[in-house]
Amino acid sequence: MNYIGSKVKLSVFIKETICSVVSSGLDNKVFCDLFAGTGAVGRSFKKDVKKVIANDFEFFSYVLNRNYIGNSRELENKEEYIQQLNDLPLLEGFIYNNYCLGKGGFRQYFSDYNGKKIDAIRQKINEWHIKGRIGEDMYYFLLASLIESADKVANTASVYGAFLKHLKKSASKKMILEPAYFDIDGKNHDVYNKDSNELVKKIEGDILYLDPPYNTRQYGANYHLLNTIALYDTFIPKGKTGLRAYNKSKYCSKKTVATSFEELVKNADFKYIFLSYNNEGLMTAEDVKRIMNKYGKYRITTKEYQRFKADKTANRNHKADATQEYLHILVK
């Protein structure tokens, strides 16, 4: 998924740095990815550590992490379930009625075909879950598969803050439900859907990886439709973009970010703390240093990184230059 702040391309740099700091090896360590997003970082550590704890306060992100991190044992007949969902007749439901042109609609987040297909699949997953035909692991595997597959055919410039006027090429394609495969390691991992600053008071471990938002763009607003597919509840979509009520993160406000960050570091029962942040963030590198320095031994590493870009159809004015990605390190 093309996610704002995704660490897919930085995961090698992050892992190499973490391994060089935590010299005693990873296999007996608990690794926590507290702002997990797509789960990219937790996934890169899953096989190497004793346990991963993954958390994010967006529900669609919980679904992804519950599957990619939380699922660690083989699920029987998963391809058969995917096939059955792909073979369903189309259905006019909440997504088709509110986020497609359909019969007189105006929001074109999905083609009519894909909106109906998402509705059909989402309702069947719910039915199987309620009737006990599938367990929790399968439920989240199928939901994660739907979120990933729907995102591939969304008619947006990459985030859901707006839809495009005309169907772009990838959005015109018929959605195919693809399995969201996860690594099988037979271990027990923990996945949460909580506010980071609340959860940190209740968990403990060895390595805490922090990747909070850098700027004022709220993830709940930018990815609202993924939450709507994941939750599949009923509400009155608001305004032109069909927004739902969404979480507001204290990490997205200049006023509250430093206090929240300090509270988090103070309450963290982890020896090693790593913070990904960039040079255009709400906190400066100096702010972070001043806070982390109070709680132990601090240092910083940096890497040049390509800025997050919306796709070309969007005609947005993102500059194509590189930014500095920081990895702040604290041994508490």
Ligand SMILES: C[S@@+](CC[C@H](N)C(=O)[O-])C[C@H]1O[C@@H](n2cnc3c(N)ncnc32)[C@H](O)[C@@H]1O
């Ligand atoms: C930069 S992204 C993380 C990206 C992730 N490392 C990846 O590679 O996909 C920041 C994440 O923090 C989450 N978030 C923001 N504020 C939060 C809070 N107070 N508690 C928990 N999660 C939060 C957002 O939903 C978002 O997914």
